[in-house]
Amino acid sequence: MTMAAQAHAEVSKASFGKMPDGTAVDIYTLKSDAIEAKITTFGARIVSIKTADKAGKVDDVVLGYDTLDGYLADKKTYFGAVVGRYGNRIAHGKFTLDGKTYQVPKNNDDNSLHGGTVGFDQHVWTAKEIPAGVEMTLVSKDGDQGYPGTLTAHVRYTVHHNALRIDYSATTDKDTVVNLTNHSYFNLGGLGSGTILDEEIMLASDKYTPTDAGLIPTGELATVEGTPMDFRKSTVIGKRINDDFEQLKRAGGYDHNWVLRGATGETKTAAKVHDLKTGRVLTVTTTEPGVQFYTGNFLDGSFHSNGVTFSKRTGLCLETQHFPDSPNHPSFPTTELKPGEARHWTTTFTFTTEK
Numbered sequence: 001m002t003m004a005a006q007a008h009a010e011v012s013k014a015s016f017g018k019m020p021d022g023t024a025v026d027i028y029t030l031k032s033d034a035i036e037a038k039i040t041t042f043g044a045r046i047v048s049i050k051t052a053d054k055a056g057k058v059d060d061v062v063l064g065y066d067t068l069d070g071y072l073a074d075k076k077t078y079f080g081a082v083v084g085r086y087g088n089r090i091a092h093g094k095f096t097l098d099g100k101t102y103q104v105p106k107n108n109d110d111n112s113l114h115g116g117t118v119g120f121d122q123h124v125w126t127a128k129e130i131p132a133g134v135e136m137t138l139v140s141k142d143g144d145q146g147y148p149g150t151l152t153a154h155v156r157y158t159v160h161h162n163a164l165r166i167d168y169s170a171t172t173d174k175d176t177v178v179n180l181t182n183h184s185y186f187n188l189g190g191l192g193s194g195t196i197l198d199e200e201i202m203l204a205s206d207k208y209t210p211t212d213a214g215l216i217p218t219g220e221l222a223t224v225e226g227t228p229m230d231f232r233k234s235t236v237i238g239k240r241i242n243d244d245f246e247q248l249k250r251a252g253g254y255d256h257n258w259v260l261r262g263a264t265g266e267t268k269t270a271a272k273v274h275d276l277k278t279g280r281v282l283t284v285t286t287t288e289p290g291v292q293f294y295t296g297n298f299l300d301g302s303f304h305s306n307g308v309t310f311s312k313r314t315g316l317c318l319e320t321q322h323f324p325d326s327p328n329h330p331s332f333p334t335t336e337l338k339p340g341e342a343r344h345w346t347t348t349f350t351f352t353t354e355k
């Protein structure tokens with residue numbers, strides 16, 4: 001990142017309202033020459049990302065609400081949020097660390113999802129302006145949602161020309177597990193443009209982690225070869241989503257973790273999405289070992305914003321992450337964090353257009 005790239009970014013802050021207990025919530029606007037992103041301190045969420053299509057028309061390409069009340073009323077979708085302390089599922093909400101078993105809330109049938117009943121998405125983070133962006137901080141106390149250790153998490157959002165970069169870091173004072181990701185739902189056609197089924201996606205992955213009926217990985221790393229999970233070549237999302245394939249039927253569409261090529265910590269391409277109508281292209285790069293490609297199968301039309309109904313498959317998530325239920329799978333890249341260690345990881349969303 002060069003100083004020149006930073007010099008064009010403008011950062012401003014405004015009020016986004018108050019929590020029921022009176023806590024003030026802010027919204028930051030990060031504006032470069034090519035994108036404008038709005039980020040709120042409630043759940044360190046991405047509220048909107050505005051970017052031009054191939055004809056120069058600017059639209060918001062992520063699902064979200066324009067008021068805090070919208071977010072407070074919706075405890076289901078995790079629109080734009082940083083999810084944690086453990087993004088995605090932990091089987092039976094249970095794991096063992098240093099010989100001790102911990103129970104975290106079961107808020108998704110028999111499993112724990114996205115950190116429990118009051119996950120990081122439900123907290124007001126503290127924020128400070130940084131060059132080209134904003135840094136959000138959350139201190140999650142020892143025992144928060146049943147997790148051991150006081151965890152301090154920092155999430156930095158910065159804009160660089162046509163890219164929004166997210167830098168995560170975390171430290172702890174006791175052994176714990178951590179898996180933070182961003183839960184934005186993209187629709188490159190723009191908010192209100194319908195489903196994402198006509199968009200094409202490429203996933204830079206040869207293997208995925210099949211799940212049981214509760215969407216918990218079985219532990220196997222299965223090849224994508226010869227299955228509707230094969231996105232090594234850019235493919236229209238809707239083409240095989242309703243195939244008679246057990247993994248798809250179980251999840252009601254795509255809702256799986258793909259294993260990325262290359263080492264954890266190394267920056268690599270995870271995915272590339274192309275909306276053929278508007279020409280918008282999103283490229284996702286990350287240092288994480290996996291990506292959850294989720295096609296918004298559980299969006300059921302019960303939430304709305306400004307005349308837009310958030311119906312089934314009107315947005316797709318690319319949650320760069322450690323694999324779901326890693327604390328119960330010693331063969332997966334570890335999510336354990338120990339005192340004295342500082343873990344950093346990064347994901348960048350880059351927006352371009354193609355004819």
Ligand code: BGC
Nearest residue numbers: 076077078088255292294298
């Ligand atoms: C999960 C879905 C879940 C969704 C919640 C995704 O990360 O994989 O199964 O329904 O989050 O909005």
